Amino acid sequence: MRDQAYRLRQMVSKYKNNRMKIENKPNSKTRVLAITSGKGGVGKTNFTINLAISLNKLGYKTVIFDADIGLANVDIALGIMPKHTIVDVIKKEKDILEIITEGPCGLKIIAGGSALEELIDIKERELYELTSQLEKLSETADFILIDTGAGISKTVLSFIEAANEVILVTTPEPTSLTDAYALIKTLIISNYSYNKINLVVNKVDNYYEAKEVYEKLNRATKRFLNFELINLGYIQNSKLLVESVKLQKPITLLHPNSSFVKRINAIALKIVGNEDNSNDNNFKNFIERFKNYFLNYSK
Numbered sequence: 001m002r003d004q005a006y007r008l009r010q011m012v013s014k015y016k017n018n019r020m021k022i023e024n025k026p027n028s029k030t031r032v033l034a035i036t037s038g039k040g041g042v043g044k045t046n047f048t049i050n051l052a053i054s055l056n057k058l059g060y061k062t063v064i065f066d067a068d069i070g071l072a073n074v075d076i077a078l079g080i081m082p083k084h085t086i087v088d089v090i091k092k093e094k095d096i097l098e099i100i101t102e103g104p105c106g107l108k109i110i111a112g113g114s115a116l117e118e119l120i121d122i123k124e125r126e127l128y129e130l131t132s133q134l135e136k137l138s139e140t141a142d143f144i145l146i147d148t149g150a151g152i153s154k155t156v157l158s159f160i161e162a163a164n165e166v167i168l169v170t171t172p173e174p175t176s177l178t179d180a181y182a183l184i185k186t187l188i189i190s191n192y193s194y195n196k197i198n199l200v201v202n203k204v205d206n207y208y209e210a211k212e213v214y215e216k217l218n219r220a221t222k223r224f225l226n227f228e229l230i231n232l233g234y235i236q237n238s239k240l241l242v243e244s245v246k247l248q249k250p251i252t253l254l255h256p257n258s259s260f261v262k263r264i265n266a267i268a269l270k271i272v273g274n275e276d277n278s279n280d281n282n283f284k285n286f287i288e289r290f291k292n293y294f295l296n297y298s299k
Contacts, residue, residue, distance in 0.1 A: 029282050029283070030137065030138040030141050030142060030143070030144060030282060030283040031142070031143050031144070031164055031165065031282055031283075032143075032144045032146065032162070032163045032164045032165070032282065032283065032286040033143065033144070033145050033146065033163060033164070033165045033166070033167055033271075034146045034148055034159050034160045034162075034163035034165070034166050034167070035047065035048045035051075035145055035146065035147055035148065035166075035167045035169065036148040036149075036150070036156065036159075036160055036166065036167070036168055036169070036183065037150045037168065037169045037170065037176075037179075037180065037183075038150065038151065038152075038168075038170065038176065038178070038179025038180035038181070038182055038183040039150050039151065039175060039176055039179040039180075040150040040151075041176075042150075042169050042170055042171045042176055042202055042203070043169065043171070043202045043203060043235070043241075044147065044150070044169045045068070045073055045074055045077055045147055046077060046241065046244075046245065046250075046251075047169055047200065047202060047235065047264070048064060048074070048145050048147045049064065049074060049077055049078065049107075049250050049252075050250050050251060050252040050260075050261070050264045051145065051264055051267060051268055051271075052064050052107050052143070052145050053104065053105045053107055053250055053252040053253065054252060054261075054264050054265050054267075054268035055142075055143050055268050055271070055272070056105050056106050056107055057105065057252075058268060058269070058272060060142040060143055060272070061106070061108075061140060061141050061142045061143070062107060062108070062141060062142065062143045062144075062145060063100070063108045063109070063110060063137060063140070063141040063143070063144045063145070064103075064107065064108070064109045064110070064144075064145050064146075064147060065086075065110045065112060065144060065145070065146045065147065066109060066110065066111050066112050066147050067112045067146050067147060067148050067149065067155070067156075067159050068112070068147055068148065068149040068150075074109055074111075074147055075101070075109065075111060076248070077245065077248060077250075078103050078104065078107075078109070078248060078250070079248030079249070080101060080103060080109070082099070082101040082109065082111040083099075083101070084098065084099035084111070085099065085110075085111040085112060086099065086110060086111065086112045086130075089130060089133050090126060090129075090130055092129065095133065095136075096110070096133040096134065096136055096137065097136055097140065099111070100140075104249075104250060104253055105252075105253065108140070108141070127291060128291070131287050131290060131291045134287060134290070135283075135287055137283075138283045146159050146163060148160060150179075151179070151183070152182065152183055152186045157186065157187070157190065158290070159290075160187065161187075161190070161289060162286055162289040162290035163286060164282045164283075164285065164286055165196065165198065166196070166197050166198060167198045167199075167200055167232060168180055168183065168184070168197055168198065168199050168200070168229075169200045169202055170199065170200075170201060170202070170213070170217070171201070171202050171203040171204075171213075172201070172203065172204060172209060172213050177213070177216065177217055180199075180217060181217060181220055181221065184197060184221055184225065184227065184229075185224075185225060188225050188227055196230055197227075197229055197230065198229075198230045198232035199214055199217065199218075199229045199230065199231055199232060200232050200233055200234065200235065200267065201213045201214055201233075201234040201235070202234070202235045203235070203236075203237050204234050204235070204236055204237065205236065205237060206236065207234065210234030211234075213234075214229070214231045214234075217229065218231075232267055232270060232271075233263060233266055233267040233270060234263060235260060235263045235264065235267075236259055236260060236263065238251070238258060238259065238260040240254070240255045240258050240260060241260055252264060
């Protein structure tokens with residue numbers, strides 16, 4: 001009981017410090033996290049939504065950019081219908097702040113969908129207009145979570161390589177691990193500019209299974225790619241999640257004291273605690289990498 005009370009006091013103290021930091025800081029160093037997976041069906045979108053809500057509850061303004069081409073489903077999971085998407089920004093019909101859809105707990109969503117396919121053939125002038133619009137997000141967000149598509153398509157890789165940080169979601173299934181390894185290998189071969197990939201193991205029965213999955217994948221990446229993964233955390237199987245999906249209500253709000261939500265909150269606190277204070281230009285760097293990727297690709 002003493003250990004639990006001590007850990008609780010630590011979490012509360014950390015929350016207060018984070019809150020003070022947000023309220024007192026003159027300029028927001030917006031952090032951009034690409035949340036991705038080697039294959040579909042690993043729970044990536046539900047993880048993204050609940051992580052965003054957890055960050056919001058810690059006092060961090062969070063935006064989800066739904067960047068899953070053709071399969072965008074953040075809005076479906078939340079039971080909302082965005083009126084506009086990023087295509088309205090590309091066509092100069094809307095300002096990016098006008099297309100933001102409000103979600104629960106102050107969560108903000110930018111719908112992408114099939115419009116993202118147009119990025120591959122985007123003209124240079126349109127690209128500069130889009131990046132200029134994206135820069136406005138730093139005024140309203142502490143975190144931008146990019147829910148990418150699964151796999152290794154050009155658009156998925158573009159968001160991963162542009163982001164400041166990457167969270168790779170996998171499960172214990174052999175196909176999920178194989179595809180996760182393939183994604184990591186592709187990033188390494190393509191000279192992935194950041195040397196950190198955070199791993200979250202989803203749909204496990206307990207801590208020991210999660211630890212075994214992390215160690216198995218990490219051994220392979222260290223041996224064959226000379227690359228070490230960061231163990232960000234794990235999430236257990238939960239029947240309550242099935243209920244929340246059917247109701248189109250985030251489990252973070254329906255069952256805030258569940259083991260699922262406790263693991264999400266632990267991951268959120270770990271992300272907040274891992275802020276890189278040495279880099280004051282996180283968002284600016286994201287914009288530059290995003291722009292350079294599509295400029296180089298179109299040549």
